[in-house]
Amino acid sequence: MNYGLDIKPTGGLDLLSLGALVHRLDPGTIPFRKASECKIHVSGGEFNVAANLADCFRLNTGIATAMSDYPIGDLIAERVRAMGVKPYYKHFAHNGVNGPNMATVYSDRGYGLRAPVVFYNRSNEAAALLKPGDFDWKAIFTGGVRWFHSGGIFAALSETTGQVIIEAMKAAKAAGAVTSFDLNYRAKLWNLWGGEDKAAEVINGIVKYVDVLVGNEEDLQKGLGIPGPEVTAKSKLDPSVFFAMIGDVVKKHPQVKVVATTLREVHSTNRHSWSAVAWINGQTFQAPTAELEVFDRVGGGDGFAAGFFYGLLSGVAPEEAVKLGWAHGALVTTYPGDTTMATLAEVQNFAKGG
Numbered sequence: 001m002n003y004g005l006d007i008k009p010t011g012g013l014d015l016l017s018l019g020a021l022v023h024r025l026d027p028g029t030i031p032f033r034k035a036s037e038c039k040i041h042v043s044g045g046e047f048n049v050a051a052n053l054a055d056c057f058r059l060n061t062g063i064a065t066a067m068s069d070y071p072i073g074d075l076i077a078e079r080v081r082a083m084g085v086k087p088y089y090k091h092f093a094h095n096g097v098n099g100p101n102m103a104t105v106y107s108d109r110g111y112g113l114r115a116p117v118v119f120y121n122r123s124n125e126a127a128a129l130l131k132p133g134d135f136d137w138k139a140i141f142t143g144g145v146r147w148f149h150s151g152g153i154f155a156a157l158s159e160t161t162g163q164v165i166i167e168a169m170k171a172a173k174a175a176g177a178v179t180s181f182d183l184n185y186r187a188k189l190w191n192l193w194g195g196e197d198k199a200a201e202v203i204n205g206i207v208k209y210v211d212v213l214v215g216n217e218e219d220l221q222k223g224l225g226i227p228g229p230e231v232t233a234k235s236k237l238d239p240s241v242f243f244a245m246i247g248d249v250v251k252k253h254p255q256v257k258v259v260a261t262t263l264r265e266v267h268s269t270n271r272h273s274w275s276a277v278a279w280i281n282g283q284t285f286q287a288p289t290a291e292l293e294v295f296d297r298v299g300g301g302d303g304f305a306a307g308f309f310y311g312l313l314s315g316v317a318p319e320e321a322v323k324l325g326w327a328h329g330a331l332v333t334t335y336p337g338d339t340t341m342a343t344l345a346e347v348q349n350f351a352k353g354g
Contacts, residue, residue, distance in 0.1 A: 001315050004257035004281030005178050005211055012143030013086070014059035014313055016177075018168050019046025019154040020127030021065050021076050024105040024298070024338060031108055031117065041298075042079035043105065043338035045151045045184055048299055052306035052340040054084035056328065056347065059310065062086040062145075064135050064168070066126035070094035072102050083339060090134045092126045099124035109296050110269040116297065120188070128157040130164050137171035147313060148172035149305075151182035152215075152223055155202055156189035162202040169209035178312075181206060182305060183215030183223040200225035204252070212258040212312075213249070214305050217241050219261075220249060236265040237289055239277040246279045257281050258312070260322070262304045262329060263289075270294050272333070276304055276326040280318045287326035288353075294333045303332030303340060307347060320351070327351035 021044045027035035050061040063080065067073050067089035080087050092100040103122040110116035122128070148168065155162040165181075172179050183203065190199040203223045207213065220226050220242075229244035246259055260278035267273065272294050276287040307328030311321025327350035331342040 001317065003312060003318060005312065006176070007178050007313060007315075008144070008146045008176055010144065011146040012060065013062050013145045015050055015053055015147040015149060015309065016062045016064065016140065016145045016172075017046040017050040018064045018148070018150040018165060020044050020103060020125065020157060021047055021063070021067070021080070022103040022105050023072060023076055024107055026296075026336070027108050029109050029111040032106055035108070039336065040075070041337040041339075042076050043299070045153050045182060045302055046149060047080070047085070048302035048339050049149055049182075049306045049309065050085045051080075051083040052303055052328065052332070053310060056340040056342050057306065057310045057344055059313070060086070062088060062140075064088040064140065066090050066092060066100075066130050068092045068094045068100050068102050068126040070096070076102055088135060088140055090130060092129065100126035100129055102126060107298060112268050112270060115269055122157070125157065127154065128161060131160040132163050132167045134164065135168070137168055141171055141175035141177070145172065145175060145177045147180065147309060148177045149180045149182070149309070150206075152184035152199075152203060152219070153186055153189065155206060156186055156199065159193065162206060165206050166209065169206065173209055178211050179209055180212035180214065180309065181210045182301075183213065183219035185215070185219045185223040187222070196222050196225070199223055207253050207256070210253070210256060212260075212309075213256055214260055214301075216261040217245060220245050224249065224252065226252065237263045237273055237275050239263060239284075239286055242277060243279065243284055260305075260308055260325070262301055262326070264300075269297075272297070274300075274326070274330050274333075276308075276322055276329065278308070278318070278322045283318065285319045285322045287322050290326070290330050292330055292333055296336050297333055299338035300329045300333045302338070304329030306340070323351040324348070
């Protein structure tokens with residue numbers, strides 16, 4: 001089953017991601033202003049997909065990223081190894097005072113009616129310093145890469161990171177890899193250097209080389225500059241607005257063969273209704289709706305992307321690929337941290353309704 005995609009049957013890497021590695025400080029349900037201790041989770045939207053595919057789905061994956069050589073970098077590198085992801089690092093020497101740094105994300109879990117609070121320290125971030133020429137893409141892709149993935153958070157970090165993505169996308173296409181991009185529009189990041197107009201300019205330049213898009217209606221509107229349709233959604237679980245926008249996406253980027261997203265209705269911090277949809281080569285598919293008891297919502301979307309990509313890489317029926325993504329994303333919300341603790345059997349059972 002090709003889904004309109006030419007997926008190589010084998011390769012040294014099943015998936016290679018390009019993005020920033022970060023560490024997330026998590027005080028649990030306690031707000032930071034009253035916190036006395038934190039858990040440390042290693043994360044990054046692009047890394048999470050590679051880590052999930054390696055740990056749960058047992059695929060061979062890699063991450064191309066920046067690494068600052070200091071103890072926080074060492075901690076992050078250890079977690080990358082633990083998840084089974086092969087690193088391709090551009091190393092930066094830390095000066096012992098102000099960087100370059102591995103970014104910090106601060107995120108409590110909220111509770112009940114109290115939503116999670118998220119903020120960052122991305123000052124002098126090593127990943128934002130990445131520029132074209134920092135990676136030997138020809139050497140990286142020589143071993144065979146089936147799928148290449150990046151995302152909008154990395155693209156937003158600086159004026160050079162989008163250029164690095166385009167450089168990598170071109171190398172991926174030349175090597176015969178399928179390319180994917182998670183729009184992941186983050187206003188806080190883009191507002192630092194141009195806002196929505198700059199985001200649309202940069203992201204549209206990237207998406208010219210993309211086969212598979214992940215993103216919701218807001219991502220499509222603000223990331224690609226596509227106006228919202230006349231359709232009004234009945235609820236957050238109604239995919240009509242999302243599907244109504246696909247025609248404009250494909251008109252703008254006709255090489256795109258797949259567009260997918262999660263659907264989430266938040267009743268409280270710990271109770272979500274959860275579904276997922278995809279447009280695959282002209283056909284639409286929707287997963288069932290699950291009522292989730294959420295432990296930590298961070299990483300659910302990346303969990304969906306990983307399970308969905310696994311389905312496509314494995315050649316299952318399109319509706320099954322959507323369900324695998326939906327099931328894995330749901331399970332990720334039941335664990336602490338940003339990456340998976342699920343087994344493939346658990347994902348498959350949940351996807352089948354068990």
